[in-house]
Amino acid sequence: MNSNKFTLISILLVIGAFILFLLSSFMDQYFIGQYTIANKIIMFIGLILLIASWGIYFMGLKQVKPQMTENVITVIACKNCNYREERPFMEGDYVFKELGSCKKCSGTSYIHAIYLVSVKK
Numbered sequence: 001m002n003s004n005k006f007t008l009i010s011i012l013l014v015i016g017a018f019i020l021f022l023l024s025s026f027m028d029q030y031f032i033g034q035y036t037i038a039n040k041i042i043m044f045i046g047l048i049l050l051i052a053s054w055g056i057y058f059m060g061l062k063q064v065k066p067q068m069t070e071n072v073i074t075v076i077a078c079k080n081c082n083y084r085e086e087r088p089f090m091e092g093d094y095v096f097k098e099l100g101s102c103k104k105c106s107g108t109s110y111i112h113a114i115y116l117v118s119v120k121k
């Protein structure tokens with residue numbers, strides 16, 4: 001959902017840049033030499049819009065990545081009691097990794113299991 005919004009903004013910026021480039025070439029044809037500075041400014045703004053559209057597009061791509069890891073669940077268990085906790089997988093998680101003291105008792109909590117959840121739409 002979020003990435004679609006970013007894609008839409010980047011497409012709108014590309015369209016804006018395209019219109020500015022058309023306007024610039026139109027001015028070049030009909031007002032030869034008269035609006036050269038304005039022409040260059042319009043071309044420059046068009047170029048900035050194009051670069052911004054790429055930046056927004058890649059920002060959108062980056063935002064999608066963390067959502068992928070939400071489908072991996074890490075199960076935390078305690079060695080002493082029957083405490084169980086599930087949380088999204090984090091980088092560096094592995095089975096039997098010790099995570100310090102338990103939230104329920106003073107025992108040692110560790111990663112009991114890591115599993116994948118099927119993606120729901």
Ligand SMILES: [Zn+2]
Nearest residue numbers: 078081102105
């Ligand atoms: Zn415990």
